[in-house]
Amino acid sequence: MASFAELAANEPFTADKNVYEHPLVQRYASKEMSYVWSPVKKFRTWRLMWIALATAEQELGLDVTTEQIEEMKAQIDNIDWEYAEQKEAEFRHDVMGHVHAFGKVCPKAMPIIHLGATSCYVGDNTDIVQIRDALLLVRRKLVKLLAVMAAFADKHKELATLGFTHYQPAQLTTVGKRCTLWMQDLVLDVAALERCIEDLPMRGVKGTTGTQATFLQLFDGDHGKVKALNKRVCELMGFEKWIPVSGQTYTRKLDYQVLAVLSGVSQSAYKMCGDIRLLANLKEIEEPFAKTQIGSSAMAYKRNPMRSERTCSLARYVMGLPAMAAQTHSAQWFERTLDDSAIRRIILPEAFLATDVIVTLLHNIADGMHVWPQVIRARVMSELPFMATENILMACVQAGGDRQELHELIRVHSMAAGMVVKGEGKANDLLERIKADPAFKAVHDRIDSLIDPQLFIGRCPEQVDEFIAECVTPILTQHKDLLAVANADDVNV
Known part of the structure; x- marks a missing residue:
């Protein structure tokens, strides 16, 4: 029999x-977002860039034939x-490896592939295409999330619940109104995302150091x-926009701006799921929990908010990435240095992959959230x-009572009731004390009506209606085509 040390040493x-195995790909991200950052998407876009360059060069009079362009189109996939890997190893250059791989299947077009271009022509422009497509996917999922959350907020807009400030009991709000606080953050994120998509420029055709000298010669x-x-x-x-000037690369400030938008989405998700985790502890609201799901390997009774915790975990990661993009941008010397390359290969895909999972998780949580009205009540x-003591006080004063005397009696009763709750662990008996005090005889027969929770929720239902009508519905209307698109999500939520 092998010893423990032998077992540990003899790894199969x-x-x-x-x-x-990257967990964002193996465990979490959707096939859609994984494809956006896949080798197929990347290198197919490189080939699209070469075809676009050749097409434009032909249109403007360079010696590029239609036969060459058609050959490239036919062999794009x-x-x-x-x-390609053999050639990259030989040249120690990924772009030239793929130039030769494309030229191998396009022998007629080989002489004009990459004509006048530098590596960043395909590299940077493809990055922008991938960023654009990834932003569009995140936007679609956010719009669908808002639609689900709007339905939840509307359904529970009148359900009174205890509000908290400093995580201490405050005035009442409603479950639906609280949901609009989460939605408001997401609405701001959608607006930021829209601006980012609208303003996103291509690098374009700029040449080796951004001077376009080679193309001027051609x-x-x-x-x-x-x-x-x-x-x-x-x-x-x-693309309708392109950066006006560049060095060899597009300014890396664009990466920072994109990641800042994704950080904003992550901040909203963390806030929402943090609240849900706290509410789950109170047993008021819980995320979906599968029939056979196990909350704890030891404590079989537990219903851990695992989806919300996963969301917070990934959100924390995404929120940290803009700092890396900021440092990368600030460290680019003159027209470019290559210390941006390795880190961008990591943080750009991972930021989008993680955000994709985050928004999908939010949709899953919002779509199946359990509300427990009796616990809330x-x-x-x-x-x-x-x-309710202020309402009781005002009613007694209107019936002829002395405001100052009644205020003091309420204070004394409140302190005594508080001691019962905290010192003895019993239920709050303040109303019973008031009902037993002759000084409050004028309202004894209507105290129960004075403590109807609906009297304390202010304009919560109206605010929910107004927020959905004014802030959410315009987004859903503008993007109604996105709501009709089925998500190809296979995220392990």
């Missing part, structure tokens, strides 16, 4: 399980991955054609007597 080798000094080339390539790739009624 299983070819497909002896390499690191014929990627010899092994050959077009025999014709500045107008160089400008037209840049505009046409961007148009072919679906019990907590409301345990605190409401204290809050």
Whole structure:
């Protein structure tokens, strides 16, 4: 029999399980977002960029034939991955590896592939395409999330619940009104996302150090054609904007701005799920819990808010990424340095993959949230007597009582009731004390009506209606086409 040390030392080798598996891809992210950051999407877009460049160059008079362009179009999805890797290893250059892989299947087009371009032509522009497509996916999921949350808020807009400030009992609010606080953050995120999508520029056709010198040479000094080339390539790739000037790369400040938007979404998610975790402890509201789900391997009775905790965990990660983008941008010397490359390969995909999971989790939570009205009411009624004392005081004064004397009596009764609750662990008996005090005889027969929770929720129902009508419905109307799109989500929520 092997010893424990021998067991620990003799590790087995299983070819497909002896390499690191990224949890964002293996466990969490949707197939849609994983595809946006996949090698297929990346290198197919490189080829699209080469086709767009050749097309624009032909239109502007360079010696590029239709046959060459059609050959590239026909072979765009014929990627010899092994050959590309061999060439990359040989050249120690990923772009040239794929230039040769494309040229292998497009021998007629090989002489004009990448004509006049630098590596950042395909690299940076593809990054922007991936960012745009990822932003569009996040927007779609946020819109669908708002639709679900609006229905939840409307359903529970009149359900009185105890409000908290400093996590101490405060005045009443409603379950639906509290939901609008979460939604308001997300509405702001959608607005920021819209601005980011609208303003996102391509790098365009800028040349090796951003001077467009090579293209100026190709077009025999014709500045107008160089400008037209840049505009046409961007148009072919679906962009109406491009950065006015660049070094070799587009300014890395764009990365920071994009990640700041994703950080905003994550902040909203953390706030919402933090509240849900606290409410789950109070047994007032709980996230969905599957019939066979196990909350704890030891404590079988537990219903841990695992989805909300996962959301907070991932949100904390995304919120930290803008700082890395900021440092990367600030450290770019002159026209560019390569210390931006490795970190961007990590933080850009991971920021979107994590945000994708976060928004999907929020949708899942909101769509199946359990509300326990009786627990909520019990907590409301345990605190409401204290809050109702002002109503009782005013009613007694209107019946001819002395405001100062009654105020002092209420203070004394409140302190005594508080001692019963805290010192003896018993129910709040403030109302019974008031009912037994002759000084409050004028309202003894209507005290119960004075402590109806609905009297203490202010304009909560109206605020919910107004918020949905004025802030949410316009978003849902503007993007009604997105609501009709089925999510291909397979996230392990």
